Amino acid sequence: ERSNLAGVRHILLVLSGKGGVGKSTISTELALALRHSGKKVGILDVDLCGPSIPRMFRVQGSDVHQCDSGWVPVFVDQDKSISLMSIGFLLEKPDDAVVWRGPKKNALIKQFVADVAWGDLDFLIVDTPPGTSDEHISTVEALRPYKPLGAILVTTPQAVSVGDVRRELTFCKKTGLRVLGIVENMSGFVCPHCSECTNIFSKGGGEELAKHAGVPFLGCVPLDPQLSQSLEEGRDFIREFPKSSAFPALAHIAQQILDGASQQSS
């Protein structure tokens, strides 16, 4: 019987030891950028307590249907170029807390990895919650037979974040997960009124960490109220705001992923 992941060419994980640094944001923007390069992309959201992905594509409230091979992922639009799976779609009431201990979370993650009928995808992006615990261990174990391309680690510039991301790097090393690179998010804010740049969350920590750990640095993404607004409204930031301050960095990250993937294929 053909596995549901057999048609997926590249799997990549988006990780961070730290919460709130922009994993779901980067997952979303990367998917949009890859779509604009003509790729078919899926996002698997394994954050069971705080699933952010559905809203970022304005499909919160969608239902999940079953087919012969398992669950049908939720398509973002008619083109079916981006498909999603998240616990967010399975909750009857969106405000209900998912108060599960580890073993129950692990069981759902195994199902998410094995039972979603993704079909043919160029990329499957796996968005994770912060930390190095049940969700991460289970996801890596379940994905191991499918040889993921690797992991992108997201941090914000300040030491408190970098401190947690160092631990995530250790997690990758211990579990044999290749690190594709580090993204330094929320790196500076350019005032839309006067163009003064303020480093609200400091600057440079992500780049330094990449150097120290010997992993590629994928780039700095600045704070951008247009990006935050797009995510709130589930809009396609990559298509609608190509002139905004975060666009060049996000496009560059996507390009590096595409380059890395074609290297692996050849």
Place this chain on the structure above:
Amino acid sequence: ELRERLRSVKHTILVLSGKGGVGKSTFSALLAHGLAADEAKQVALLDIDICGPSIPKMMGLEGEQVHQSGSGWSPVYVEENLGVMSVGFLLSSPDDAVIWRGPKKNGLIKQFLRDVDWGEIDYLIVDTPPGTSDEHLSIVQYLSATHIDGARIITTPQEVSLQDVRKEINFCQKVKLPIIGVVENMSGFICPKCKNESQIFPPTTGGAEKMCQNLNVSLLGKVPLDPQIGKSCDKGQSFFSEAPESPATLSYRSIIQRIQEYCDQHHFHEEKII
């Protein structure tokens, strides 16, 4: 055993958020400093974020180790009246990852409560990781041996955060944990040059204010973004001493005052019952 150890704790405050990165640890650290400013009060700060323990760095205690004595583990003291415990103190290198599943994390949390010799405490502040899982269930379960005054919930203004925070509020209701109130953090940024305000995390669905109205919980206050906050946390210094005039300091102080008042009322109420 737990009951014995926790008997000497007067007030317990849990700092929660469904969402990561909204400022739980930042606020826990400042709350600890704020309450410990009264030298007559004994304050304890317990960090149960086992995968991402931020408290040691924020309190300037990185690299400190935990000592054992006959009466148990000694907390690490920042001031004479402010003691801290975190898994961070048990790790030998900043690269050490704690890659544990739920049951092992629960075991350590129990140890933190049972084996740490806090002494007599006026305020126990518990900083938590984001989510509604093992750590949260366990802490509520273990602390049922004492009483929890309530939970302080932190959010940022945008819906992406609020949707997780509503779940946290739902969690509190499910486990019958009273909610002291909600703090809206990172609420606006004032450009230091032109003084115009930008909403970096826009309150597209009405922010914490609307959510609190809908769910009938108190809004304790709003705190603006200030680059000095991140710097102070990274240096392990109290933001209050580094930037006493900042609007963020004023907001934080007013929120801490409201929490103190809530705890005092609680205490009074308990005494009345007895």
